[in-house]
Amino acid sequence: MKITKRSIYIFLVIFLTIAADQISKVIVRATIVGRTDTQPGERIPIIGDYFTLMNVENTGAFLGMGSDLNPTLRxxxxxxxxxxxxxxxxxHILKDKTLDNWSLFAFASIIGGGIANVYDRIVYGSVTDFLFIDLGGVFKTGIFNLADMSVSAGMIILLLMSFKKQKSA
Structure with a gap:
């Protein structure tokens, strides 16, 4: 494979996504007491009760789905x-030269976030989640991490780019 500015851009986005996620998780594991079966864990309010930090080890996927699967299926x-x-x-993104920079960024963010969470599952047996948003019943998230944010942001960008392409067609 020939190294181009385009491929450097893709790998840089992937690397930075993984690095930001892993650094944040190292800090959380080292500084926030995690939830256990017998202890609720530490909750650190950042913006009142609206934005909170905590340390939860997720053995499943998104919102813990799949945590009760048998080990082989998991x-x-x-x-x-x-x-x-x-x-x-x-x-696909390395070969498809028609993708615009926003789509490349989106796909690379998804890949970086995915790799970061897979890495956690391999090394720790679970994914460290630590961010929680609760806007008083109007909007409430599950507990998530930076890798999840990267995947979600990438999906939103791809969706917006898809609408933009349909509109211009």
């Missing part, structure tokens, strides 16, 4: 399948 669905999909998406 390995297939939460490790092997994501690695294959992330590899295919990376191959």
């Amino acid at each position: 390995i297939i669905l939460l490790l092997i399948l994501p690695i294959v999909v992330l590899g295919l998406v990376l191959r």
